[in-house]
Amino acid sequence: MLSQTAIYALRAVGFIAGSDPTRPILSSHLSEQLGIPQNYLSKIMHRLVQAGFLKSKRGTRGGFVLARSASKITIKDIIVLFMNIDQFEQCFLGNVKCDGSCGMHAQWKPIMSEFKSFINKNTIDKLF
Amino acid sequence: MLSQTAIYALRAVGFIAGSDPTRPILSSHLSEQLGIPQNYLSKIMHRLVQAGFLKSKRGTRGGFVLARSASKITIKDIIVLFMNIDQFEQCFLGNVKCDGSCGMHAQWKPIMSEFKSFINKNTIDKLF
DNA sequence: CTATTATATGATTTCTTCATGATGATGTCA
DNA sequence: TGACATCATCATGAAGAAATCATATAATAG
Incomplete structure (x- = not known):
């Protein structure tokens, strides 16, 4: 569902x-x-x-801090940086422009809607 | 969500x-x-x-046919052949054995349950 | 028996993702 | 200033998925 890289990014941001x-x-x-x-x-x-989600500081006492409030960064914000989000718009068998005629459409759409809403509404302050 | 290969397989089986x-x-x-x-x-x-889902016949008038009734083959049956299904058991950030302590668990679990039920209950006669 | 129609399969290439190692650049502090 | 801490960047490599190439094997028709 998520690429390894996106998972790493979310863990890191969540930790911070x-x-x-x-x-x-x-x-x-x-x-x-x-x-x-x-x-x-x-x-x-x-x-x-x-991308403006973190600020970095070099040298002694350097490191990374959030560039804006954790409640203002959604999970989706991070995900889009590291993976192609188009795949979340596809129908079950990969058809990007399924018009609803495929046999799975009616069942598949609500599942993806749930997922998209999930990453959209949850912010990174809920990650830890 | 599905590997390209799994999608190909499902399309082919669905077509047949x-x-x-x-x-x-x-x-x-x-x-x-x-x-x-x-x-x-x-x-x-x-x-x-x-894997026993198709029968093949070589030579003139050869080709592929289903080895058993389409309503007896689930989408999951095909998927497991071409991808590692463990990933469907993972929690949102990839943790396989999340004990429910992660902040996303309660929201994530029902989404994956829906998905797993979807591939489990739908058979390939519904694919076209 | 042989030409034709098909599937079967091994070797190889390409692409992407994930990962490592070495080095460069910059800020802090004594 | 100089030593050190820390992020930044480059260049390379390993692994797996996807795709291609070439060829072998099998069944059927005539």
């Missing part, structure tokens, strides 16, 4: 959201606590900074 | 289930109609034969 906001979190600390390969995580963090 | 059962379906015909690379499909078909 659950920490003392006055203390930057080290990339190495995240890596250790969450079991994410350090260098790989480093790139993920960088993308999160560039 | 919707065809005249007295006439074997050619692999080349499936490939054309469903837009699946021929040689790749050939291997998928072979796995379906080995």
Whole structure:
């Protein structure tokens, strides 16, 4: 459902959201606590900074902090950075523009609606 | 959600289930109609034969037919052949053995339950 | 028996995702 | 200033999924 990378990103952001906001979190600390390969995580963090969800600070007492309130960042915001969200619009057998004629449509649509609503309404302060 | 290969397999099986059962379906015909690379499909078909869902016949008037009634083959039966179904048991952030303590568990579980029930109760005669 | 029609299958290539290692750049503090 | 801490970036590699190529094998028709 989610790519490994998206999962890593959500875990990392969630961890930061659950920490003392006055203390930057080290990339190495995240890596250790969450079991994410350090260098790989480093790139993920960088993308999160560039996208404006985190702020990074180098040097002593550096690390990562949230760039905005955790309750203002949805799970979906993070997911779209790391995976193609079009797949959530597809019908069961991968048809992007299913007009409802496929036999599964009526049953499949509500399941995906639930999922989309789930990632849309939940913010990262609920992750931990 | 589903791997490309699983989607191909379901489309192929669904197509056969919707065809005249007295006439074997050619692999080349499936490939054309469903837009699946021929040689790749050939291997998928072979796995379906080995697993007992299809019967194959070579030579003139050969092709593939269902080995048993379409209403006796669930979508899940096909899926498990082509992807690891464990991922459907995971909690939202990939934790296989989430004890319910994660913040998302209560919301996530019913969504996955719906999905699992969906693939379990629907048979391939409903695919077309 | 042989030409034709099909499926079967192994080897190889390509693409993407995930991961690692080494090095560069920058901020802090004594 | 200089040592160190920390993020940033580059370049490479490993693994799996997807796709392709080439060829083998089998059944049928005539």
